[in-house]
Amino acid sequence: MATFVNMIGSGVFMVSAALFFTRVVGLPLTQVGLGMGVAAGVGLFAGVPVGHLADRRGPREVYLWMLVIQGVAMAALVVTQSFWLVLVALCIGELARSAGGAARGPLVRGIGGAQLSSYRAYLRSVANLAGSCAAVAAGFAVQLDTRPAYLTLVLANALSFVASAAIVAALPPLPPVPAPPRANRWEVLKDRAFVAITVLDGIMSIHHQVLLFALPLWIIGHTSAPRWLVGAAALVNTALVVLLQVRASRGVDDSVTAGKAVRRSGVAFFVGMGVMAAAAGLPSWLALASIVVGIFVHTIGELWHTAGSLELRFNLAPAHAQGQYMGLFGFGTGLANMVAPTVLALFCIAWGVPGWLVLGGVFIVVGLVTPYVVRWAERTRPNAEQPA
Template sequence: MQALQGQKENHPSGRDSADDEKQKPSTLVRRGLIPETRPQRILALATFVNMMGSGVFMVSAALFFTRVVGLPLGQVGLGLGVAAAVGLFAGVPVGHLADRRGSRGVYLWMLVIQGVAMAALVLVQSFWLVLVALCVGELARSAGGAARGPLVRGIGGADLTRYRAYLRSVANLAGSCAAVAAGFAVQYDTRPAYLALVLGNALSFVASAAIVAALPPIPPVPAPQTANPWDAMKDRAYVAVTVLDGIMSIHHQVLLFALPLWIIGHTDAPRWLIGGAALVNTALVVLLQVRASRGVDDSVSAGKAMRRSGAAFFVGMAAMAAAAGLPSWLALIGIVIGVIVHTVGELWHTAGSLELRFSLAPAHAQGQYMGLFGFGAGLANVVAPTVLALLCIAWGAPGWLLLGGVFVVAGLVTPHFVRWAERTRPYAKQPA
């Protein structure tokens, strides 16, 4: 008894070592492999399942519509483009609904609607019905992204910056797994294989909704009496930052759209480098996004990260452009260096963009402001293929340098507009 009492007295808190072990985070948590709290882990799992299904569909969508539904490729491109454009307009109003009614429930229902719209694609055979299903799905996707913003903020905890970066890494890891899974189905190239991918995506939305249902409800932040559903649209400084981020967001399509066409049509680099570049980009994002986001925890540091990203995009695009006309091995080296530097720019841009969309938005209107910010990034994805085709592919190396210069300018001016947004915020800064 005396020995036992002595052990307890020697312990500063009077508890035994077993109690301490229960209080210590696990090795996986300490190493940053899983989030600290249960709600954070739940949302991360929902993110992985959701992005896994969406990634599978993105890889195989064109083949599904042409080989299974029987649509001409021109109609497929038109349908996907129209749906993407229509989906842009759902973010602000549904984001406001999430702010006032609770983000978890709104996000959950948007996932369910996406699942229903995706499942409907296996039943339709005409272009117009396909277009309706795609538009409904895109509206729900855009709205869900706006509703998810307050949810991430609500459960992100004290280290919200790190958690956002972690979710970004999870999404990229899911995309890589999705590409592998879709590759097996494409290899079979049969109707049942493509139907399985589409239905798998539909099930992923439903599964994500079921996982999100396990989250605790996030109560809405009380809004000032003067608040209204269109505050974000009236916040000119925030709109300006959104436009600049949208311009910078065109970089997402550089490695996905422009680089493969550049490698095939303008360089002697080996063709396998197309897949290799995507692999390098994804691996770096998965491994380094959390680290790259350290210190980007307010609007000032976010503006600086955006400025650094613009410079990195220019250097990376210049290296990729220089590969034209070089011997095969030199072209390979130039493109690999360009991809690595471009990805560094992507890491900085992501860190800055995520911080700005949260920190410049009032706490009571996170969903509404997320919807507006998502509109800018979504519009960039719609126009990016055309911009990249005209500049990088049709014009060649000068076009790569010109677009890189646009990124530099956008990055340089972003901190000035961030300071304007801080000075003219429509509501006093509220705690998260």
């Protein structure tokens, strides 16, 4: 429930943030982009230290405070009118969001227990369902296009953090897992195999922006497919994730099967991107069919990658250091989200069909390499621990 409420609030803000800052606060679009970019960059660095704090103090308490801080930062946007105050509020909110993600990892692990794989997949399905509901809610506000409507969305997001915190507060506390005597304070940064997996997963995570960023530009600028497919693509992707993520995660319950899932995902991304790229120059109905097939195949790859990625980040992290390991993994994913629009613009839009195929080939290479790095990681667990 906390995940659903949180994602509803965050979703409505993400959809309407640029309009809120330009139409209500009165900032130029350039300052909005700069402020959100700086805040996202600052937030990347909070995960590891706060994750370590969650490991030592208990994940529920740390995650609870991060939700409260996000709620306060979001509420502050309602009364800010200058760029610098907006920037401060955004940075605080992003720091708390990144830190909260690191603290949430050990909490999910503790609650999921023996059914952790299924529980994680269920949470992702819930998050995607919430995102769809948020998009609908934000759509009404954007249609009204009034100051009260945008203020309502921001306040709703602030309240969603408070409501999520109240739900988390009702959970039983999870005591920290004692660290071995020789455990290093920042051992994740010395775990070269896990750092390598984080880098590979970050590269693979660029795929999340293919359907959201590259495909709409491709449909409108390079194909004869109907423009309504831009919105339908996101809906089809979300529906498939909601319906199939739990099923796709079955059997992905250790590092070996996770590495194989990531390997399969690389192939699926290459095929899906190739089919979507092939829509260029085709008649309207063939372009439509090609893109729909590509979306379906790409989403299958997304399901496999998510199942493998989640298993690796939990299974390869020592039980006493789940928070800081989640923090590093979050850094890789966050960095990928920041560079993805530029990478996709250069490869898929500027270069065209060859760029789609080359980037798909990169995903194949990453997928093929991942199982070998996973074996390396299993042989070199810190402090000679078995995977958690």
